Amino acid sequence: MYKYDEIDQAIVDERVAQYRDQTRRYLAGELTDEEFRPLRLQNGLYIQRHAPMLRIAVPYGMLSSRQLHKLADIAARYDRGYGHFSTRQNLQLNWPKLEDVPDILAELATVQMHAIQTSGNCIRNITTDQFAGIAPDEIIDPRAVAEIMRQWSTFHPEFALLPRKFKIAVSGTKQDRAIVQAHDIGLEFYRDSDNKMAIKVWVGGGLGRTPILGSVIREHLEWQHVLTYCEAIIRVYNLHGRRDNAYKARIKILVKALGIDEFRKQVEAEWAYLKDSPNTITEAELQRVAQYFTKMPYDTLPAHDASFDSAIASNPAFAAWVKRSVHAHQQPGYRAVTLSLKPHGRAPGDATSEQMHVVADLAEKYSFGELRVSHEQNLILADVRLSDLFSIWEQARAAGLATPNIGLLTDIICCPGGDFCSLANAKSIPIAEAIQQQFDNLDYLHDIGDIELNISGCMNACGHHHIGHIGILGVDKDGSEWYQVTIGGKQGNDASIGTVIGPSFAAEEMPGVVQRLIDVYLQERTEEERFIDTVRRIGVAPFKAHVYAKKEAAHV
Amino acid sequence: MSNLILGTSIVEDEWNLVRLPVLGEETVRKQAGKVVLFKLTGEKTYSEEQIAATVIPATGKILAPLSLWIARRGELESRLAAGELAIWLDTHEVLADLVSAFDDINQLPLIAVHVERFADGRIFSIGNLLRTRHGYQNTLRAFGDVLRDQLFFLKRCGFDSYLIRADRSAEDALASLKDFSQPYQGAVDDKQPVWRRVSRQPASQP
Numbered sequence A: 001m002y003k004y005d006e007i008d009q010a011i012v013d014e015r016v017a018q019y020r021d022q023t024r025r026y027l028a029g030e031l032t033d034e035e036f037r038p039l040r041l042q043n044g045l046y047i048q049r050h051a052p053m054l055r056i057a058v059p060y061g062m063l064s065s066r067q068l069h070k071l072a073d074i075a076a077r078y079d080r081g082y083g084h085f086s087t088r089q090n091l092q093l094n095w096p097k098l099e100d101v102p103d104i105l106a107e108l109a110t111v112q113m114h115a116i117q118t119s120g121n122c123i124r125n126i127t128t129d130q131f132a133g134i135a136p137d138e139i140i141d142p143r144a145v146a147e148i149m150r151q152w153s154t155f156h157p158e159f160a161l162l163p164r165k166f167k168i169a170v171s172g173t174k175q176d177r178a179i180v181q182a183h184d185i186g187l188e189f190y191r192d193s194d195n196k197m198a199i200k201v202w203v204g205g206g207l208g209r210t211p212i213l214g215s216v217i218r219e220h221l222e223w224q225h226v227l228t229y230c231e232a233i234i235r236v237y238n239l240h241g242r243r244d245n246a247y248k249a250r251i252k253i254l255v256k257a258l259g260i261d262e263f264r265k266q267v268e269a270e271w272a273y274l275k276d277s278p279n280t281i282t283e284a285e286l287q288r289v290a291q292y293f294t295k296m297p298y299d300t301l302p303a304h305d306a307s308f309d310s311a312i313a314s315n316p317a318f319a320a321w322v323k324r325s326v327h328a329h330q331q332p333g334y335r336a337v338t339l340s341l342k343p344h345g346r347a348p349g350d351a352t353s354e355q356m357h358v359v360a361d362l363a364e365k366y367s368f369g370e371l372r373v374s375h376e377q378n379l380i381l382a383d384v385r386l387s388d389l390f391s392i393w394e395q396a397r398a399a400g401l402a403t404p405n406i407g408l409l410t411d412i413i414c415c416p417g418g419d420f421c422s423l424a425n426a427k428s429i430p431i432a433e434a435i436q437q438q439f440d441n442l443d444y445l446h447d448i449g450d451i452e453l454n455i456s457g458c459m460n461a462c463g464h465h466h467i468g469h470i471g472i473l474g475v476d477k478d479g480s481e482w483y484q485v486t487i488g489g490k491q492g493n494d495a496s497i498g499t500v501i502g503p504s505f506a507a508e509e510m511p512g513v514v515q516r517l518i519d520v521y522l523q524e525r526t527e528e529e530r531f532i533d534t535v536r537r538i539g540v541a542p543f544k545a546h547v548y549a550k551k552e553a554a555h556v
Numbered sequence B: 001m002s003n004l005i006l007g008t009s010i011v012e013d014e015w016n017l018v019r020l021p022v023l024g025e026e027t028v029r030k031q032a033g034k035v036v037l038f039k040l041t042g043e044k045t046y047s048e049e050q051i052a053a054t055v056i057p058a059t060g061k062i063l064a065p066l067s068l069w070i071a072r073r074g075e076l077e078s079r080l081a082a083g084e085l086a087i088w089l090d091t092h093e094v095l096a097d098l099v100s101a102f103d104d105i106n107q108l109p110l111i112a113v114h115v116e117r118f119a120d121g122r123i124f125s126i127g128n129l130l131r132t133r134h135g136y137q138n139t140l141r142a143f144g145d146v147l148r149d150q151l152f153f154l155k156r157c158g159f160d161s162y163l164i165r166a167d168r169s170a171e172d173a174l175a176s177l178k179d180f181s182q183p184y185q186g187a188v189d190d191k192q193p194v195w196r197r198v199s200r201q202p203a204s205q206p
């Protein structure tokens, strides 16, 4: 992974000094709340229900063992001994003290980390596929360009105060796992007819209050122009995006208001001036950064491992875990492993300091000292030998990190919601926990098979509920908490936005509602169908009928 | 004590700011979304009454609003020729109107951009465009809700003068011009991104 040189280090060090002074001025009353707000937000610091929340950047989800050990220590020392991995592949601390934040940032800087632009109206952390560099269906490893973009977007002076937040995702695989269509800018890397690295550029996607999938603004962009092209897009947005209404300020609203053709015309006109300007990436710079993302020094291994095969045959629990948690790899004899942060009955995405130390040690011992955070809020060891899987499983299981539910109903994607977030309409974690309890039977979960369930506590959609096969959204009705349910959403190349099935439900109804949706699926599915396939084939109506029939019957 | 920074020093302001008077219930359109509307509908930012009611000082250097120049150019031509005219515009005004209103914007010794709320980042694009697209070479000033925590960005976007908000210290603000020693990206003040500026070698053990 990328390692800082003295230039990178100077930037994070100077940032710590700058933010320390800003905090000092705020505490001394030299900055008003309103003036301090964008400054702290651009350093990932929210003021939440109980305490500030600090969001630490994990660029495109990559972490080293050393960094994770440090995060564990910070969580223990400045927080309550745990952290929350978010759908943006970042780590959130829920209880730091405002006056401790400069010290936390100084600690982070010692391991080449920061909280820069993890919030606020600026270019946010760039996200990508958690299997970048190892996925068998990968065409291009997008991480070198993602790192170049991270540097370019860090304190980009022209885009320091945009109308609203701005999210960029990159992907270089056949199957999109980075949800490029749901970002302000989505960059889909491919090889063009000359076998050169090129980018299909999506713009104006986003979830939130007005969920819209992106439109293609350019089918073919040569990679060296990616920064100047993004500058053209963001400049048009910076000048013309709405600033009078926060709900209408995202780029998607501008793209929709102008129409993609007019928007493209304005961007291309702008780009005509910017193209080939000094921010054009040189081959040398790409090479410099790409050296940090070369293949790991793998051993040459056979495609099979006898000890692994016999462990599978003799140990059903291990076999069940492998089935869900172990993923194909480009390199023979190697696999990627997902460590579940979704044990039943715990807040999805939470990890204790002890667990972080365990994962950091596992990564050190078995996976070249690196790991990744997925946007599904789990941790990934990306480069593991087949022969090590059994030991990893045993150690992960002892630490509560081996729930064999990856990709199943209880692998719930869930925002912090009303327990922590001051923007929430409703709690989300207790809903996730109740659903996990309702389906606390692994055989049954395996029978239901692949399904994604996403929960957001409000329409900001941090839990990406619109693209969950089942999506749950917290809504406020007369001051009490209700939940609206959508089905048929999906991430990936054939992404779709879910359809609302009808009036919302009370919290205690939610496990039953999910149960009835599953009942319809189990009854209607054909041999090969996943939940989403059945919804797409038979439509929303049968699900709706069953859910509300029961509801009315119960209320009579 | 002056609150005006020019370059890296505090200087006296020799320009006399001319404001458009606020008349009655006048609503000034200032949001970006509305700018799109202006372009579509041709609505004006300031009313004719406001412009007509503006008093132009008879002598000295004046910093006049763009709309005043456009509407009452005849009264200001001689001042321009004498080097006594500078122009200011708001972040919601259309830059093309400024550029097309002069044969050469470098006739102006000073252009100032007014930012009503510090969080309005349009000022950065405006500065950038004035310098890079329109080749403006003289003093470019930010005024209004100008605070030290935005100075570094303003400088990088081509501003070289900042009128710090009256209740804040310009002296303190000077420090923020040096927040970062080696920024990553090319911008107006230094067009080269860091990888063209210095030789960056990969760390010995990638």
Ligand code: SF4
Residues within 6 Å of the ligand: A415, A416, A417, A418, A421, A422, A423, A424, A425, A456, A457, A458, A459, A460, A461, A462, A463
């Ligand atoms: S979706 Fe809403 S409630 Fe959940 S974390 Fe985001 S803002 Fe908070």
